[in-house]
Every structure is written in structure tokens, then in C-alpha cells.
Amino acid sequence: MTRTRSLRVDRVACTGQGLCAELLPELIDLDEWGYPVLKGRAVPGELRAHARRAVAACPRLALHADRDRP
Amino acid sequence: MTTLALTGSPLWYASRASGTLALILLTAVVALGIASGGRAAPHRVGRFEIGLLHRNLSLLTLVFLAVHGVTAVLDPFARLGWAVTVVPFGASYRPLWLGLGTAALDLLLAVIVTSALRRRLGVRRWKAVHWLAYAAWPLALFHGVGTGTDTRLPLQLWLYAGCLGTVVAAVWWRSAEAGPGRIAGRLLTAVAATAVPVVLGAFLAAGPLQPGWAQRAAATTILLGGGR
Amino acid sequence: MNSSATAALSARPSAASGEPRLLAGWYATGRPAALSDHLGRYGPPPVPAGKGGRTSVPLVEAVEAAGLTGRGGAGFPTARKLRAVAERRGRAVVVVNAMESEPASRKDQFLVAVAPHLVLDGAVLAAVAVGADTVHVCLPRDRTAQYRQLSAALDERRRARLDPVRLRLHALLHAYVSSESTSLVRWLNGGPARPQGSPPRTHERGVDRRPTLVDNAETLAHLALIARYGPDWYRRAGTPDEPGTTLVTVSGAVAAPGVLEVALGTPISTLLDRAAGPTDPLRAVLLGGFAGTWLPAAHLDTPLARRDLAPLGAAPGAGVLVALPRAACGLSETARMLAYLAAHSARQCGPCHFGLPAVAEDFTTLATGRADPGLPARLRRRTGLLPDRGACRHPDGAARLAASALHTFADDVGHHLAHGPCPAAHRPPRVPVPPATPPETWR
Numbered sequence: 001m002t003r004t005r006s007l008r009v010d011r012v013a014c015t016g017q018g019l020c021a022e023l024l025p026e027l028i029d030l031d032e033w034g035y036p037v038l039k040g041r042a043v044p045g046e047l048r049a050h051a052r053r054a055v056a057a058c059p060r061l062a063l064h065a066d067r068d069r070p
Numbered sequence: 071m072t073t074l075a076l077t078g079s080p081l082w083y084a085s086r087a088s089g090t091l092a093l094i095l096l097t098a099v100v101a102l103g104i105a106s107g108g109r110a111a112p113h114r115v116g117r118f119e120i121g122l123l124h125r126n127l128s129l130l131t132l133v134f135l136a137v138h139g140v141t142a143v144l145d146p147f148a149r150l151g152w153a154v155t156v157v158p159f160g161a162s163y164r165p166l167w168l169g170l171g172t173a174a175l176d177l178l179l180a181v182i183v184t185s186a187l188r189r190r191l192g193v194r195r196w197k198a199v200h201w202l203a204y205a206a207w208p209l210a211l212f213h214g215v216g217t218g219t220d221t222r223l224p225l226q227l228w229l230y231a232g233c234l235g236t237v238v239a240a241v242w243w244r245s246a247e248a249g250p251g252r253i254a255g256r257l258l259t260a261v262a263a264t265a266v267p268v269v270l271g272a273f274l275a276a277g278p279l280q281p282g283w284a285q286r287a288a289a290t291t292i293l294l295g296g297g298r
Numbered sequence: 299m300n301s302s303a304t305a306a307l308s309a310r311p312s313a314a315s316g317e318p319r320l321l322a323g324w325y326a327t328g329r330p331a332a333l334s335d336h337l338g339r340y341g342p343p344p345v346p347a348g349k350g351g352r353t354s355v356p357l358v359e360a361v362e363a364a365g366l367t368g369r370g371g372a373g374f375p376t377a378r379k380l381r382a383v384a385e386r387r388g389r390a391v392v393v394v395n396a397m398e399s400e401p402a403s404r405k406d407q408f409l410v411a412v413a414p415h416l417v418l419d420g421a422v423l424a425a426v427a428v429g430a431d432t433v434h435v436c437l438p439r440d441r442t443a444q445y446r447q448l449s450a451a452l453d454e455r456r457r458a459r460l461d462p463v464r465l466r467l468h469a470l471l472h473a474y475v476s477s478e479s480t481s482l483v484r485w486l487n488g489g490p491a492r493p494q495g496s497p498p499r500t501h502e503r504g505v506d507r508r509p510t511l512v513d514n515a516e517t518l519a520h521l522a523l524i525a526r527y528g529p530d531w532y533r534r535a536g537t538p539d540e541p542g543t544t545l546v547t548v549s550g551a552v553a554a555p556g557v558l559e560v561a562l563g564t565p566i567s568t569l570l571d572r573a574a575g576p577t578d579p580l581r582a583v584l585l586g587g588f589a590g591t592w593l594p595a596a597h598l599d600t601p602l603a604r605r606d607l608a609p610l611g612a613a614p615g616a617g618v619l620v621a622l623p624r625a626a627c628g629l630s631e632t633a634r635m636l637a638y639l640a641a642h643s644a645r646q647c648g649p650c651h652f653g654l655p656a657v658a659e660d661f662t663t664l665a666t667g668r669a670d671p672g673l674p675a676r677l678r679r680r681t682g683l684l685p686d687r688g689a690c691r692h693p694d695g696a697a698r699l700a701a702s703a704l705h706t707f708a709d710d711v712g713h714h715l716a717h718g719p720c721p722a723a724h725r726p727p728r729v730p731v732p733p734a735t736p737p738e739t740w741r
Contacts, residue, residue: 010496011647011689013193017109019118031683035648057118059106061193 005065006041013062020063023054085141086219092134093214097233099128100207104240108247132182135175164287167216174209177202207237208266216287221278238263318559319543320519324412333454336415343419344525345426345462357427361521363529365541370395370514371616373604379511382501383428386509390430394421396437396515397477400587401732402618405545406515408557410444414451420518423525425463428511432464436482438472445469473737474642478690479512490740492644495689516545537563540603548573550621550728551580567598569619578623582706586615588635589695592628592706611702620729627722629710632703633665634731639696641734649687654696656680661700667719674711
């Protein structure tokens, strides 16, 4: 059984580059200044690959998909 | 002039071609990196695509650099050892100019390895190493111009000019786009970016474009690393 | 136990709710308690024998049974914090948060002034309980008199060889967010006094990378009394859900503003009466502080307790109560407070960097009356995007204030939009707000 993951934004590191919202629009919106708004924290199974890509794309390494504690 | 380019083994051709391609790719990678750092947001292209292209082209650059290095070492004419690919300024053939290329490769390897490990290193350490790319690119350019068997070909010169123009324009754009503040840093950046073509132009006029450069380049001995 | 301590025990606050506990000495003597006064009243802190041991479970259990919650504003169960730190490996650190950056609050300053040794006892007892060898006491730099007083109190204790742990006093810059627990930890580690959002948490790796307990000064003073008199005594005041007393700073349109100690669950109207009652008919009260909630005057009978305030979207917070008279303009008061909160953000996260100043600006426009019809919707949207999106709870608090003002002063919003600013908008402010200038340094 694989553990579920939840999104977390390191708000201090985030500079509102907005790549995450391009790669994961299902879970991430941007506010009017380009900073992410999480629509939901839990990453559904079908979005896991997309979430991974969004995490990898963040130039500030501010997006994390943390493994949930069982 | 064409005769100049038509000497040597197929390996030699492969080495020159892959080196030139690697320089073009590296230029594109640097420009894309500057673009994504400066929040370029073209209409039809996603910002993540710039980042992805930056990453994928950098890996492709590495492939061409590998071909460039391997073919150069295998080519019987220059008689280079494998050490040349990692240890700068130790070559028997045009030590200084070849050494610049080796140094550039080492820096790029550091940049790529730290990028692969950036989640573990943290953004600050990763970025600190990533700045080395700005040193690697001019090293690669001078390596090409100085070693280059093809430097005197007009097409090759146009290529160098194109590469220079791309990166200098990207740096200028970036320092203009950075917005108010950090004036000293931005001015310094713009001046440094402008200095590269000036120095390169002067160097070309004094060196590679003068007759007899091949002999002089081969004879350039340097203190650092003690080329033979 | 010597006779004077027994006398203190017999004279300790009775079961009747509202009897002072932390301020008992102050009410009895009317002067700040020196170490001799303190020891005479309470005796030495009951540090368990064999204090070299890992943790003193009885104290953590007593605090848990007492149901003590943090008095810095968040109201987190203190026993859970103690346990989290005690369970980590390695020597822990205790940080006393006496920063009190909330502009409408005076209770920690007052408590530290009149009963410094109660706070320090609590810090030392907590340190022994979690296995710490150092206590850092954090004060804002601009309270120089308090710094001198507290450092004299520490000297007294040192001379009396009272404490099995090291106590150190620090003076930090005074900004709204520099009292956040992670700000204190960063500052003590040589960094800026700005909040840190990402893990590891303070209880895992804080000061000097050691497990760190950060508690509000008042919380620790309560802990010092629980250690002496036990959880049953503590529970004799307050409600079964929220036992004990709490310090409240009452200000605004009341006859005798000041710091009071009341049992949790005391109705807000009773609190106002304890401050000699309102001077004017009231419009609303600001509850919890600048990061708090406007409570309409119709709800003044609500008890001061989380459970009763939660349905109204309010909380006791850091125990702040500001009475706003009917003649004042709640929107302009809120606009000034928001401008202050925006200026005092750490400017680290997007919501505080852009969202909060935009909300403050919208509010000023609304209050001073040049608002376009689209403003309320925009303000609500921007306010809704502040909470839960910062490294700390600063944007959440500002959003709470803005949202509650829009709700409580809904009539005024309509009036301001239709007719421009009300006459009260240009009168001097009723809620004193420090200048909305950003801190010059974070060190």
C-alpha cells in the first residue's frame, strides 16, 4: 500500500513564480500576485505524477509533497 | 580557408562538430536559465516549459560534450590522454585553450550534479553552485575560439557572434527586468556582460584571426598546471 | 514547610471565581514582589528531588490534569507542549516569551513587573520538567525599565542559588511578529527575529538545534502555581472545559482601564464592570487584540471562554478587551490597525507582502470614503485569501480582524459606500495604534 501525500508550500521560500499552478491546476490556483492558493492539500492517486512534476519544477524548491503519516 | 577545415580524421570532424553544437546548446541553456530566473512569461509557452527545456537541453549539452571529449581523446592527431577530460591545463596540445574547455566541463558537471541533488542540498547551496554556469559559459566560448580549428571560418565566427549576442542580450534583459534597487549589482552585471564581447573581439583580432595562430596556440605554455 | 509558607498557603486565593491568583501578591501589598516577598508568599519553587533525572512526569501530569492552555493567544494545551519537548532526545531549552507585541495588551508587562519571580519559577519548573538546562527570557528592547528590573530579579535568584538551571535575559527588537515563537528561536540562534514557517518545529529543533519549549510569561506563572497547589486547586476557578484564571487587559471606553485577573468563563459585561464600567454606550468590543475579533455590543453577555466565543467567530486570544463607544467609527479604527499590521509583517511570504497591504489599503479607502462599489467584494476576496497562507499566523489574524469588522460594522460599510466617510472617521482614534512604520532591523 502506498502512502498518500499532501501538498505543502514553504511560504517564506515561495516567490510566486507560478510554475506549480501551470503543472497542477487541479490543486493549485494563483492569487492576484501570482502566489499559490492550495485548493486541496491531499494529492489524489491520479494526480500523483503531476504533483511530482510540479514539485520538481519549482525554481525555489518551495513546493513539497509530504508523505502523510500513517 | 576551407582547406584548413578539411584536414584530419573523421574523429577530428566529430569532435569539432560536437564541440560547436555543445556551445550552441550551452548558450541556449544559459539563455533559458536567465529567462526563467527573470520570470519571462511568453504568451504561448508555459513558464514550466522554459524550465523543462532548460533542464533537458542541459542534459543534451552534456551528451554532446561527452562526444566532444571522447572523440578528441580518441583522435590520433592531438594525442591527448583521458586525464584531459577532467584535469584542466594538463594537455600536451594547446594546453591553455584546451584547459579552458576542461575547466568549463568541470564547472558544468558541478552544476548538473548539484541540480540533480538540489532537494537534498537546499535552495541556497544549490543556487550558489548554479552561479558557476555564468563562469562556464565564457570559458567554453574562449575554449572554442582559442582551440578552434574552425575559428577563421566566417560561418563559425557568425555562430560565435550569435552565441555572444544571445547571452549578453539575456543578461541585459535580466538586469533591466530586475526592477528598482540593487543598482550596483545590476550595473556590474551589465558591464561584465558587455566586457565579454569586447575582450573576445580584441582577442580574436590579436590572436586567432592573425596568421600563424595555430603555432602560437600550441606553443602557449602557462604556469598554471605546467603545460608541456 | 516553614510557617510563612503555610501562611501563604492559607492566604491563597479561595475557590470563588474571579479571586486573583497571579496578582494575589499585588493586590495584597500593592508593590512589585521582590524575591523575599515572593518566597514569603509561595515558598521556593517545588523542584523535584533528583532533578538530574530526565523528566519530572508529575508536573506534566499535573499541568495536563489542570487543563492549562497557552496564554499567548493560541490557547494550545501546555501539557502537550511540555510532553513533546520532554520526549525528544538531548538537553532541551526553555524560552520565556515576554515580548507582548500586541499593542492593546499590557498583561505580560504588568505580570512581569509585579510578580517576576512567579514567571521565573514557572520557567525553571518547566525547564526541569522537560530536561532543559537553560532558560532564555525574551523581552522587547524598548522596555528598558523592565529589562533592568528583570535582570535585578535574576541577580537576586542567582545570589540565593535558587535555580538548578541557567537563566539568561535577552532584549529583542520590538515588532509585531517578532514575538512569534519561531521568531524568538531564530533570533536566539543569531538570525533575524522573523517567523520561520517550515519544519523542523521548535519542539524538535529550536535554540542551538535543541528541543525547545517556548511559553508565554503568563502561562509559566500559572504553571508555577499548579506545581505548588495542584490541578484540583487550579480547576476551582473557571469552567470545567476551560479552568483557571486569565489576565485581561481592558482599555477603550471604560472608566478604569487596566490589567485584571478573571476566571475563564466570566461574562464580558462583568469584565467591563470590573474596569469600572463603560464610559459611553458601547458599539462593540475588540476581543483578543489586533489579531482578534470585533464583538457587537449585543453579545456582551457572552462568557470569556473559547467554547462560548467560538460560535461568534471570536476567541479570548491574548486576553485583550477594547471597548468601542457608539460614537466611534469601527471602520476607521480597523483601517488604522490593519495598516499597522501590514507595516509590521515580516514581508517574507506573498500574502503578507502583497495581500495584507492591499487589504489594509482597501480598508483605508473604505473608511475614508472614496470607495468604488466593487470594493467590498474585492476586500472580501482578498481577505479570504490571507488565512493559512503564511509562515506564521500573522495574515490569519489580520484577516480575522478585517472580516469581523466587515461583519460587525456592516451598516457602516453601506453608509460609507453611499455617503462617504462618517463624521466619526475624522475624530481621534479610540484604539491607540502605534505608528505604522516597518521595523528598521530584524536583529
